[in-house]
Amino acid sequence: MPVRSKYLAAIAISIWMVIVIFFMILAGSPDLEILFVLTLIGMLVIAELADPVHTRPVFLSRFRYIIAAGVILFGAIVTQKVLEILGS
Numbered sequence: 001m002p003v004r005s006k007y008l009a010a011i012a013i014s015i016w017m018v019i020v021i022f023f024m025i026l027a028g029s030p031d032l033e034i035l036f037v038l039t040l041i042g043m044l045v046i047a048e049l050a051d052p053v054h055t056r057p058v059f060l061s062r063f064r065y066i067i068a069a070g071v072i073l074f075g076a077i078v079t080q081k082v083l084e085i086l087g088s
Contacts, residue, residue: 005050005052005057005059006050006057006059008050009046009047009050009059009063012042012046013039013042013043013046016038016039016042016046017035017039017042020035020038020039020042021035033077036070036073036074036077037074037077039070040067040070040071040074043063043066043067043070044067047060047063047064047067
């Protein structure tokens, strides 16, 4: 029974997040912003690798909305950090 690519993408994202959380705990510096950014990077890589050449599956179309929301939140985090730097 072949494994569908949407399940592989979900498994890959889960494994990526577990690895990131493991190393954050190992380093002793868990930070939600770093976790979010590294998860977003993993999602972008997996979306690019799971995208077939000639067709676009429905799950990737919906996944693009999640990525777009993540990029907007990433912009908000960067803006907040820049304002913190300029304020000090």
